[in-house]
Amino acid sequence: MPRAATSSDVFNAVAEPCRRALLDCLAKGEHPVGTLVETTRLAQPSVSKHLRVLKEVGLVATRRDGRQRFYRLNAEAIRPMHDWVTTFERYFDHQLDRVKDRAESRQREQGQRPPSGRTARDTSNPKSGRTR
Amino acid sequence: MPRAATSSDVFNAVAEPCRRALLDCLAKGEHPVGTLVETTRLAQPSVSKHLRVLKEVGLVATRRDGRQRFYRLNAEAIRPMHDWVTTFERYFDHQLDRVKDRAESRQREQGQRPPSGRTARDTSNPKSGRTR
DNA sequence: ACTATATATTCTGATATGGGAATATATCAA
DNA sequence: TTGATATATTCCCATATCAGAATATATAGT
Numbered sequence: 001m002p003r004a005a006t007s008s009d010v011f012n013a014v015a016e017p018c019r020r021a022l023l024d025c026l027a028k029g030e031h032p033v034g035t036l037v038e039t040t041r042l043a044q045p046s047v048s049k050h051l052r053v054l055k056e057v058g059l060v061a062t063r064r065d066g067r068q069r070f071y072r073l074n075a076e077a078i079r080p081m082h083d084w085v086t087t088f089e090r091y092f093d094h095q096l097d098r099v100k101d102r103a104e105s106r107q108r109e110q111g112q113r114p115p116s117g118r119t120a121r122d123t124s125n126p127k128s129g130r131t132r
Numbered sequence: 133m134p135r136a137a138t139s140s141d142v143f144n145a146v147a148e149p150c151r152r153a154l155l156d157c158l159a160k161g162e163h164p165v166g167t168l169v170e171t172t173r174l175a176q177p178s179v180s181k182h183l184r185v186l187k188e189v190g191l192v193a194t195r196r197d198g199r200q201r202f203y204r205l206n207a208e209a210i211r212p213m214h215d216w217v218t219t220f221e222r223y224f225d226h227q228l229d230r231v232k233d234r235a236e237s238r239q240r241e242q243g244q245r246p247p248s249g250r251t252a253r254d255t256s257n258p259k260s261g262r263t264r
Numbered sequence: 265a266c267t268a269t270a271t272a273t274t275c276t277g278a279t280a281t282g283g284g285a286a287t288a289t290a291t292c293a294a
Numbered sequence: 295t296t297g298a299t300a301t302a303t304t305c306c307c308a309t310a311t312c313a314g315a316a317t318a319t320a321t322a323g324t
Contacts, residue, residue: 164270164271165270165271165272166269166270166271169271176270176271176272177271177272177273179271180271180272180273181272181273183271183272184272184273198270199269199270199271200269200270200271201270201271201272
C-alpha cells in the first residue's frame with residue numbers, strides 16, 4: 001500500500017512543489033484559475049488538476065463568478081501540518097526567541113524599524129550567520 | 133516529471149506517515165533501529181528503508197555502536213518546511229496569540245503549567261503527529 | 265572459523281503520480 | 295444558434311513509491 005492518497009492527506013497534497021506554489025499565490029488573495037496559470041506558468045489543465053487536489057483536502061475553496069472560478073486559501077486545513085511541524089521547534093537553534101519575535105512583531109502589526117542605532121541586539125550575530 | 137524525489141525533498145520525505153512516526157520517536161531521543169521497529173511495529177526492512185530516506189534528506193543522523201546503529205533527529209532539516217508552514221499562521225483563527233503563547237511558555241523552559249485559570253486554548257492538538 | 269544478532273540492500277509487483285494532449289462543460293456575447 | 299472564453303476532465307504513459315520476501319553485510323561471542 002503506497003502512501004496515503006495525495007488527495008486525502010494534507011502532507012501529501014503539499015509535498016508537490018506546484019501545489020505549494022499555488023497556495024503561495026492564494027495566500028495573497030483570491031484568484032481565478034487564469035491568473036494562477038499565468039503566475040505559475042503551468043499548463044492550465046495542470047493547474048486545474050492541482051487545484052482539485054487542494055480542494056479535496058480542503059486547502060482551498062471556490063466561488064464562481066461568470067465563467068471564472070475563483071479559488072481562495074483555506075488556511076485552517078494546514079493546521080495539522082503546522083501543529084506537527086512546530087512540535088520540532090524546540091529542537092531548532094535559538095528558534096525559541098525567533099518564534100516569539102515573529103509572533104510579537106506581527107502582533108505589533110508591522111512595526112516601524114528602529115532607528116539606525118541598531119546595535120547588536122540579535123539581528124543575527126555576525127558570528128552565527130545561521131539566521132536563515 | 134513527477135514530484136521531487138522523496139529522497140531529496142523534505143516535504144516529500146515527511147509526507148509518508150511512517151516516516152513521521154519515526155521522526156516522532158526520534159524526537160524523544162536517539163534510538164537504535166530495533167527500538168524503532170518495536171515502537172512503530174513496522175517490518176525491519178521497512179524501517180531501514182524509511183530511515184534511509186530520512187537520512188538522505190538530512191532529517192536524521194546516525195552513530196554506530198557495535199552492531200547497533202543509533203539514529204537521532206536532526207531538526208534543522210525541518211526548517212524549510214517549518215518556515216513555509218508558518219507563513220500561513222497569519223491566516224489561522226486567533227493563531228497569533230497562540231503562537232506567541234507557545235513560544236513564551238516554552239521559553240519558560242517547561243514551566244509549571246499555569247494555574248487552572250487556563251481556559252480552552254492549548255487543547256490544541258492531542259492528535260498532532262500520528263496521522264498514521 | 266562458526267553462529268547469532270542487528271541492520272541494510274536488492275528484487276518484485278501492485279499502485280499512484282504528474283505531465284501532455286485532446287476533449288468536455290459551462291457561460292457569456294452577438 | 296453560433297462562437298469565444300474559462301475551466302474541468304479524460305486518456306495515456308513514463309516514472310516513482312511502497313510493502314514484502316529474500317538476501318547481504320557487519321559485528322560480537324564462542
